[in-house]
Structure formats: C-alpha cells, structure tokens
Amino acid sequence: MLLLLYVLCALSGRAAAGEPAPTTGRLPEGARLVAVFPVENLSGRPAPLEDIRRMFAERLASHGLRVLDDATLERVITRHRVRYTAGIEQGFAKALKQETGADTVLIASLELFDQSIPPRVALFARLVSTGEAPAVLWIDGTGAAGDDAPGILGIGVIEDPRTLLARAVGTLSSSLVRRLADGRDGAGPGPRKFWPKLMYQAEALDPARRHSIAIVPFFNKSARRYGGEIIALHMMRNLAAAPNLTVVEPGVVREELLRFRIIMSDGISLSDTETILNAVNADLVLNGEVLEYQERPWAGGAPLADFALLFLERKTRRVVYSSYSANAGDDRVFFFDWGKVNTAHAMVSRMARAITGHLLLAPLATEASRGARGVERR
Amino acid sequence: MIRATSRPVLWVLALAVLTSCGPVVTGPVFRDPNMDFGAIQTVGVLPFQNLSRDNLAAERVRDVFINGLLSTGAVYVVPVGEVARAVARAEIQSPIAPSPEEVVKLSGLLKAQAIITGAVREYGEVRSGASSANLISVSVQMLEAQTGRVVWTATSTRGGIDVWDRLFGGGGRPMNDVTRQAVNDLIVRLFQ
Numbered sequence: 024m025l026l027l028l029y030v031l032c033a034l035s036g037r038a039a040a041g042e043p044a045p046t047t048g049r050l051p052e053g054a055r056l057v058a059v060f061p062v063e064n065l066s067g068r069p070a071p072l073e074d075i076r077r078m079f080a081e082r083l084a085s086h087g088l089r090v091l092d093d094a095t096l097e098r099v100i101t102r103h104r105v106r107y108t109a110g111i112e113q114g115f116a117k118a119l120k121q122e123t124g125a126d127t128v129l130i131a132s133l134e135l136f137d138q139s140i141p142p143r144v145a146l147f148a149r150l151v152s153t154g155e156a157p158a159v160l161w162i163d164g165t166g167a168a169g170d171d172a173p174g175i176l177g178i179g180v181i182e183d184p185r186t187l188l189a190r191a192v193g194t195l196s197s198s199l200v201r202r203l204a205d206g207r208d209g210a211g212p213g214p215r216k217f218w219p220k221l222m223y224q225a226e227a228l229d230p231a232r233r234h235s236i237a238i239v240p241f242f243n244k245s246a247r248r249y250g251g252e253i254i255a256l257h258m259m260r261n262l263a264a265a266p267n268l269t270v271v272e273p274g275v276v277r278e279e280l281l282r283f284r285i286i287m288s289d290g291i292s293l294s295d296t297e298t299i300l301n302a303v304n305a306d307l308v309l310n311g312e313v314l315e316y317q318e319r320p321w322a323g324g325a326p327l328a329d330f331a332l333l334f335l336e337r338k339t340r341r342v343v344y345s346s347y348s349a350n351a352g353d354d355r356v357f358f359f360d361w362g363k364v365n366t367a368h369a370m371v372s373r374m375a376r377a378i379t380g381h382l383l384l385a386p387l388a389t390e391a392s393r394g395a396r397g398v399e400r401r
Numbered sequence: 402m403i404r405a406t407s408r409p410v411l412w413v414l415a416l417a418v419l420t421s422c423g424p425v426v427t428g429p430v431f432r433d434p435n436m437d438f439g440a441i442q443t444v445g446v447l448p449f450q451n452l453s454r455d456n457l458a459a460e461r462v463r464d465v466f467i468n469g470l471l472s473t474g475a476v477y478v479v480p481v482g483e484v485a486r487a488v489a490r491a492e493i494q495s496p497i498a499p500s501p502e503e504v505v506k507l508s509g510l511l512k513a514q515a516i517i518t519g520a521v522r523e524y525g526e527v528r529s530g531a532s533s534a535n536l537i538s539v540s541v542q543m544l545e546a547q548t549g550r551v552v553w554t555a556t557s558t559r560g561g562i563d564v565w566d567r568l569f570g571g572g573g574r575p576m577n578d579v580t581r582q583a584v585n586d587l588i589v590r591l592f593q
Contacts, residue, residue: 220577220581221465221468221469221472221581222468222472223468223471223472223474244457244460287482288485288489289448289481289482289484289485290480290481290482290483290484290485291480291482292480292482292483292485292486293480293482293483293486294486295482310482312460312464314457314460314461314464329461329577331464331465331467331468333480335480341477342471342477342478342480345467345468345471345472346468347464347465347468349577351575
C-alpha cells in the first residue's frame with residue numbers, strides 16, 4: 024500500500040512538472056548540420072555555459088542531427104574575428120555555410136540560473152539558417168522552478184539545479200526536433216489574466232500575406248540586467264510561432280543598427296524605423312520599454328513584470344499596435360498558491376503570447392473580446 | 402435606543418470620519434471654451450516631470466498615459482522616439498516645461514495639433530500609523546499647436562488609505578491599478 028502511494032506521489036509530481044514526453048519523431052538520414060554557438064548569459068551571474076552547450080550538442084546528436092565539431096567552429100569564429108555570438112550576422116552566416124557546410128546555427132540564451140533551493144532555470148534557444156539570408160527557423164523557451172510541482176509531501180520538489188537544467192535542455196531539444204520533423208507549433212491561446220492592460224490596434228494584419236518583423240533592442244529601465252533582451256526574446260518566440268509572421272534574425276538587425284550608427288535615446292524614431300526596415304526588408308519594427316522584471320522580490324514572493332511595446336509599420340509610418348502589460352505571478356491567486364506562476368519566464372511567456380494573439384486579431388474582434396477584467400474598456 | 406436629538410450629531414460624526422478616509426481626490430479641470438477639441442487628431446506627449454521619489458515614476462505614468470490615449474482611438478499619439486528626435490531637432494532645453502514658442506516649433510516638426518506635458522507629484526506608498534497604501538497624483542496639460550497656450554489641464558489623485566485599509570490593513574491596491582485609474586480619470590475628463 025505504501026509503495027503504491029509512493030509511486031502515485033512521484034507520478035503526480037512528474038506529471039505536474041510538465042516533464043517533456045520522449046520525442047518519437049526521428050529525423051531522416053542526412054539531416055542538417057547544426058553549429059551550436061556558445062551560450063549567451065543573460066542571467067547576470069556565473070553559470071555553467073559550456074555544460075549547457077555540450078548538453079545541447081549531445082541531445083541534438085541523440086535525436087539524429089549532425090553537430091559541427093567544436094574545433095572547426097572555433098577555427099571559423101577566430102578567423103572571422105566574431106565576438107558577438109548571441110546572434111548571427113549576414114556576412115558570417117554566409118562564411119559559415121561556405122567554410123563548414125553548416126546549414127543552421129543553434130543560439131541559446133540562458134535567462135536564469137538560480138542555485139538556491141528550490142532552484143530556478145530559464146533558457147531560450149533558436150535555430151537560424153546560414154547562407155545568404157539568415158532566418159529564424161525555430162525558437163522556443165522554457166522556465167521552471169524546483170517547486171513548480173511539489174506533489175504530495177514534496178516528493179516532486181527538485182533540489183538539484185543541474186537536473187532542472189538538463190530537463191530544460193531536453194525540453195528545448197525535443198521541441199526543435201518536433202518542429203523539424205513535422206512542423207508542429209506549440210502555441211495556443213493565453214489565459215486572460217495575462218492580457219495587456221492597455222492596448223491600441225490600428226488595424227489587423229492581413230492574414231493572407233506574410234509579414235516580417237524586425238525587433239530592435241528594448242529599453243531596459245528595470246533593475247534586472249538584460250531585462251530588455253529577455254522581453255525581446257519572449258516576443259520573438261511568440262511572433263515566430265505565428266503562422267503568417269516572420270522575425271528577422273536579431274544579429275542581422277544589430278549589424279544594420281551598427282552600420283547606420285543608429286543610437287536611440289528614447290524609443291525609435293520614424294526615420295530610424297525606415298532605415299532599419301529598408302535595410303532588412305521587413306514590414307514592421309517592434310520596439311519596447313521594460314519597466315519592471317523581477318524574479319522574486321522576496322523569498323516566497325511572486326515574479327513581477329511590467330513593459331510597454333509598439334509596432335511601427337513601414338508602409339504607413341504609423342503605430343499599428345501598442346500595448347502596456349503588467350502582471351505579478353500571484354495575480355488572481357486566492358487559495359493555497361493555486362495558479363501561482365513561480366518564474367518570471369513562465370509569466371512573461373504568457374503575457375507575450377497574449378500580445379501576439381491580439382496583434383493577429385481584427386480590432387473589432389479584439390474589442391469584443393475585451394470582456395475580460397484587466398483590459399480597459401473604452 | 403438612540404434619542405432623536407443625537408441623530409444629527411451621529412450623522413455629522415460619520416460624515417467626518419468617512420471624508421477623512423476618502424482615498425479619491427480629483428482636482429479641478431480647465432477647458433478653454435474657445436478650443437475645438439474635435440480638431441485634434443494627433444498629439445505628442447513630452448516627458449513628464451517627476452516630483453516623486455521614484456526615479457521611474459514619470460516614465461511609467463507617461464507610458465500608461467500614451468497607451469491609454471491611443472486605446473481610445475480618438476487621437477493618434479506620436480511615438481516617443483519621434484518626439485525625442487523632434488525635441489533634439491527643435492533644441493528644446495527643458496522638454497518637461499516648454500515655452501509657447503518651443504511648443505509651436507515642436508508641433509510643426511511632429512505634425513501634431515497639440516502637445517501634452519505633465520507632472521507626477523506623488524507616486525508610491527503612503528503610510529499613516531500602521532496602515533499603508535499606494536497613491537498617485539498626476540497633473541496633465543494640453544498646449545495648442547498654433548499658439549502654444551494651455552487649452553486643457555486636469556489633475557487626478559488616486560489610491561491612498563481608505564477605511565478598509567485602516568480597519569483591516571492589506572496595503573491597498575497595486576501601483577499599476579492605481580496608475581491606470583488615475584490615467585483613465587484624466588482621459589475621461591479630456592473627452593467630457
């Protein structure tokens with residue numbers, strides 16, 4: 024009886040933790056050659072970046088993908104004097120393809136690595152094509168805390184940060200392989216409490232055509248280091264998952280910003296918008312401002328996030344969508360932490376999904392769906 | 402039993418207690434009767450003056466105000482980056498308090514019919530005894546593009562410690578909610 028109870032407890036913890044199901048899809052022979060770039064550290068503290076990179080390489084290899092060896096990648100990076108590996112620039116993408124034959128690059132960004140008990144980990148990864156026009160083929164992110172699913176008697180609590188990290192890498196690798204194997208997306212409608220608190224939408228994007236979006240660096244006015252980069256990654260992840268939206272590789276946008284020496288003092292101007300969009304041949308530019316991004320202000324507290332963003336259109340040179348979002352992880356949580364979100368990653372992911380959902384809806388549909396509390400009625 | 406003569410006294414006492422705990426204070430509004438507000442289609446919002454202790458208060462309130470104004474669909478708000486560029490081009494020394502000449506110049510660059518400036522006077526937690534709550538006080542003014550004169554001003558104060566907070570604690574409502582309420586209050590008065 025006790026043994027049965029133990030098994031049930033363990034299962035409840037694992038199931039609730041959202042442990043990834045084993046991937047069934049195997050890639051065909053002669054699959055793409057992937058170069059795994061050094062991991063970008065956005066956590067603001069020391070982290071086992073090399074271990075994460077190795078884990079990614081191993082996972083991808085186990086799924087049947089060919090991974091470019093470290094020595095070759097190192098040699099090309101050194102030859103081209105590449106110091107920025109959080110994205111890929113056009114020239115280097117072309118060189119990488121020619122010199123190594125790599126078809127794609129995996130770029131991982133570590134958002135959070137907290138070793139305290141319970142530990143917390145948040146990670147992004149994206150796959151970018153090499154060659155003449157680097158494009159984001161896939162992007163996903165995952166964030167988890169050790170106490171996300173404690174189960175009965177706390178049996179499901181994870182205390183080892185490495186276990187959590189391995190699980191995050193496994194989740195992302197499986198997501199990538201699923202995407203490559205059958206093109207499935209995991210995007211779905213977001214909960215209403217994470218909808219933007221204030222929102223403006225000029226008109227819906229034409230669903231019949233594909234729109235490309237250039238994300239320029241967000242202004243970070245929060246105390247969290249790299250808050251702007253993190254929100255931009257969340258937005259990129261959700262926008263890239265939409266069926267008729269394409270996101271320009273941030274490395275390419277960065278290259279153009281440097282080439283035209285664009286310095287933004289307080290948001291992006293219309294002339295800068297035009298310059299960037301012409302350079303990268305995109306339809307919309309996304310810019311934003313992060314005012315708050317906190318994991319847990321105090322022990323046992325809930326994460327906080329507060330940001331505003333706007334989409335500017337190339338054709339009309341006007342704002343087509345603007346929103347202000349603010350949430351806490353314990354919003355509308357009344358009993359026993361039921362429904363509480365433990366990591367800022369998980370919360371902002373839902374906020375970003377809600378924004379993308381509204382961007383794709385017609386204004387009238389959006390207006391009609393504003394019955395939810397939290398979105399201002401006008 | 403309460404005697405009939407003491408009832409007015411009780412009413413006065415109750416009213417005094419309730420008014421002393423009232424959290425919502427709405428300030429006066431000025432509207433230029435000669436101004437045609439319907440002609441305003443595009444506005445530029447300049448950075449707000451920050452008179453509170455929170456360094457980010459002015460930017461936060463400005464963000465909420467811009468989004469709130471845009472979401473009405475009644476006016477178009479020029480993006481803040483474009484406003485910053487125009488301020489630099491017009492060589493405005495103090496964008497939080499521009500002169501009428503500077504307003505005229507800025508409006509021309511932004512192709513806006515009005516410029517909005519503002520000041521955040523209070524932002525954050527207030528305490529009274531053992532009770533605490535979030536409070537915001539913000540004032541906004543609209544300046545006409547052609548002459549640079551003030552055509553509309555309004556002030557809103559929201560949040561603060563109410564009876565519930567005094568009796569049961571709880572810390573009041575979140576700062577974001579209070580900010581949105583104050584901004585809503587201002588926008589409603591603009592369109593009255």
